[in-house]
Amino acid sequence: MSGEKPILEIKDLTFTYAGAETPALKNINLQIFEGEYVALLGLNGSGKTTLQLCINAVIPHMIMGDMEGSVTVQDLDTAEYPTRELAKIVGVVFDNPEFQLSQMSVAEEIALGLENLGVAVEEMNPIIHEVLDIVGLSGLGDRSPFELSGGQQQRLSIAAALAMRPQILVMDEPTSNVDPIGKEEVFAVAAKLNRERKMTVIMAEHEVEVMAAYANRIIVMDHGEVILNGTPTEVFSQLDVLEKAGLRVPQVTEMAYRLEHDRSAHWNSVYPVTTEEAFQRIAPLFGGKHD
Ligand SMILES: Nc1ncnc2c1ncn2[C@@H]1O[C@H](COP(=O)(O)OP(=O)(O)O)[C@@H](O)[C@H]1O
Ligand SMILES: [Mg+2]
Known part of the structure; x- marks a missing residue:
């Protein structure tokens, strides 16, 4: 991919939470290109969530700490642009669907983000329709989000993120609170978005078999550092390194x-x-x- 410009570039990034003694991220350097499907692997506490919070600019704007280095998303330096601006480029799906859902209906859940973007009410319906269709929730617009299954709730979270027309979808262990069928649904939607719409996907996920099948790149984190970064074949061939980091292949x-x-x-x-x-x-x- 030489010559191509990365959609996300991280340079010498070190971040220490306020009050913490050691950095949660240590000297991270990464380039991610449009259309990639990147899996973030690592034990709990290795820094996956912190890295994702740097990508969507929640760090440094909304979380206190000391940040060195830079994160550039679509040529925008995240330190200089408010999280609100970056939210149009980076959509986020967290691990617990219930924390992300607050509205009375599925449609309102999606409308909320559009309102924040200043989209006129009459323009909302086609967008709501389109994103529900993409995630396979057509016809459920009037349902309460809390009546949905875990897999449906996570797909609703994806739909809400998609309504903002992001170029990057960051997903933080999106299936950790979802039953096996729901997991499949969420993985299938992410794969479809990546393959058919060239959406750049960055997913923290423990399911190595699934990531081997879908991701084109695996980034392995250990104690705040990137210890491996390559294709699934390159990374999973390093069994010794992974075992030392407590991970399986x-x-x-x-x-x-x-x-x-x-x-x-x-x-x-x-x-x-x-x-x-x-x-x-x-x-x-x-x-x-x-x-
Ligand atoms: N809000 C916070 N304040 C202080 N330390 C934190 C905070 N969130 C995470 N950490 C620490 O940062 C490190 C990385 O955590 P995290 O990014 O959540 O890892 P992961 O997502 O891989 O489990 C851990 O040592 C964790 O304890
Ligand atoms: Mg995490």
Whole structure:
């Protein structure tokens, strides 16, 4: 992607919460490009949420602390632009849907953000209709958000974020409070937005199998630092580094690694990260039908 301009650039970012002794983020340098799907992995406390709060400019404007370095979103330095301005570029979905929902109806939930942007009432309906359609909630505009399932609530949060027409969608463990079916729904909507609308997605998420399948880039954080940054294949091949950071790799990668060490299988240190990939590489060993 050389030559292309990053949609998000983080330079030498160090952030220490007011009153804290050690920085929550240490010397982070990252470039993220339009249309990427980036997964943030790391143990609790490794700095994922803090990094996301820097991307949507809640840090440094609304949280006290000491920030060094810079965060630039679409050429805007977040230190110089108010969070309100950045909210048009960066949409955010948090882990707990109930904290994000406050209105009497699904439609009003989306209208709230539009009102804040100064969108005229008569222009709201088509936008509400469109974003509910994108997340698969068409026809539920009159429902109370609190009657929705967890997966539907998170999709409503995504719809509310989309109504602002953001270019980047930041999602902080969006499925951690959602049942398995709801998780699938949320992942599917994020993947659709990324693939069909070139939405840049930055998602903190523990589900490594899912991230291996959807993300084009994995960023691993440990004690406030980025310790790995690459494609799923590059990152999940570093089993030793991940294990030291207390993280697991996809099960299929673990199996490939063990086959190499116990059975002298040769992957040339490039392990499969999805079942499909493993199948493509292993199936020929078993003979049978050929394409
Ligand atoms: N509001 C806060 N005030 C002080 N320290 C905080 C605050 N929020 C998070 N931290 C600390 O910053 C570090 C990173 O936390 P966080 O960004 O929440 O990590 P993660 O999202 O990966 O769990 C942790 O050591 C955490 O205790
Ligand atoms: Mg967090």
